[in-house]
Amino acid sequence: SGPGDPSHADPAPGPDFVTPVDNLFVRSHMGVPEIDADTWTLTVEGLVERPLRLDLPAVLALPAGHLTAVHECFGSPFRPDVPTRAVTNVEWTGFPLAALLDRAAPLPAARHVVFEGADTGSFHGEDGLSYVKDLPLETAHRAVFLAHGMNGAPLRARHGHPLRAVVPRMFGTNSVKWLTRIVLTDERPEHLFTTTFYTRTPPGEDTPRPVREVDVNSKILSPAPDAELLPGTLTFRGRAWSATEVTRVELSVDGGPWEPATLDALGAEPTWQGFSLRRTLRPGPHTVRSRATDTAGRVQPPPGARNSVHEVSFSCPSHVLRG
Known part of the structure; x- marks a missing residue:
């Protein structure tokens, strides 16, 4: 994706863009x-x-x-x-x-x-x-x-x-x-x-x-590991970074196909980039994985490498189903 792609958004830093x-x-x-x-x-x-x-x-x-x-x-x-x-x-x-x-x-x-x-x-x-x-x-x-x-x-x-x-x-x-x-x-x-x-x-x-240049990488920040969330529509959020601009972040939910997330464009400084994806989930256990690609064509590898795809497990218990 690129700046003109709907999956690539202008930077809109939130309150956690700079780490306290x-x-x-x-x-x-x-x-x-x-x-x-x-x-x-x-x-x-x-x-x-x-x-x-x-x-x-x-x-x-x-x-x-x-x-x-x-x-x-x-x-x-x-x-x-x-x-x-x-x-x-x-x-x-x-x-x-x-x-x-x-x-x-x-x-x-x-x-x-x-x-x-x-x-x-x-x-x-x-x-x-x-x-x-x-x-x-x-x-x-x-x-x-x-x-x-x-x-x-x-x-x-x-x-x-x-x-x-x-x-x-x-x-x-x-x-x-x-x-x-x-x-x-x-x-x-x-x-x-x-x-x-x-x-x-x-x-x-x-x-x-x-060891010098950082690898292409991403990290899912929400949901947190082992979180219990209401079933329904929720938003996955995270950060991606590399030695150059990250041009694409994809998420895989419950082992399904990779889906392009909305990705903040890199500004003038070498910061991390936010990404998000909305999904509707049924009650039960879930996993979500993130995978980033940068302008050099580097892609986060499968599990086993130090910058492998990031995975978070969480659940949507049926007893907190919305009424």
């Missing part, structure tokens, strides 16, 4: 670091002409903008094929990384940008670790947003205060929290969180790749 901060998931491998905002600094160093060191007042003095983006956790690095569907949609406040990279002036040899957080400790038998991720310089310059606020308020400690990276359309593991160093290098860093964990081998390939 209290409902956001929290993930960290080595705990939340204690940071003194008065002494915290961010450095931009490595293969640059003009290394930078900024304190918090200098960061907050930079022209700020907003970015609303879907934010998905990849899941446990020990179980990379297990789906989590831990996903939120957040309005970030901050500025593009490009503003700092342009000031620092990368040298011709620079090929990669390494992000290092203040969270340090031990993980998987290795001591003295910092949380480190990397991206190609071109990608980082184009895509990375440095955030000091979320949903109109300063970042909370558990979400990366005073400054974190946000990489839209990529799994949350790439969005380093508690950012302290940005280092430009000519080679990718060999590190537990860059080349050991958070890699996966695509089907038909032999070489692991870093």
Whole structure:
């Protein structure tokens, strides 16, 4: 479907379009670091002409903008094929990384940008670790947003205060929290969180790749699992997202054929997209599945994959039949 198709609607964000901060998931491998905002600094160093060191007042003095983006956790690095569907949609406040990279002036040899957080400790038998991720310089310059606020308020400690990276359309593991160093290098860093964990081998390939772009996905939000609902006409609702625009969402009720849902068009920002479908149901147990397709032609796979079709089971007991 496309913008002119009746199954593709203009965005009409509801009150849950942006996820409340209290409902956001929290993930960290080595705990939340204690940071003194008065002494915290961010450095931009490595293969640059003009290394930078900024304190918090200098960061907050930079022209700020907003970015609303879907934010998905990849899941446990020990179980990379297990789906989590831990996903939120957040309005970030901050500025593009490009503003700092342009000031620092990368040298011709620079090929990669390494992000290092203040969270340090031990993980998987290795001591003295910092949380480190990397991206190609071109990608980082184009895509990375440095955030000091979320949903109109300063970042909370558990979400990366005073400054974190946000990489839209990529799994949350790439969005380093508690950012302290940005280092430009000519080679990718060999590190537990860059080349050991958070890699996966695509089907038909032999070489692991870093976990970056999110998969095409959807999640049914209503009805909730195991809900008991009145029989009759009800509306299934949910969210879909991908590394690009989702162009189609289909629902299958009780194992029946796939039916196109009404899908919100993607706006100018990399947010999730709402979908809905009305159906009339008789009393009894029911299931509903959702399946999304994106502009790259990727389709949510059958059960067994980490982004497999989402299924919710619920019931319409006869004793609550409308009179």
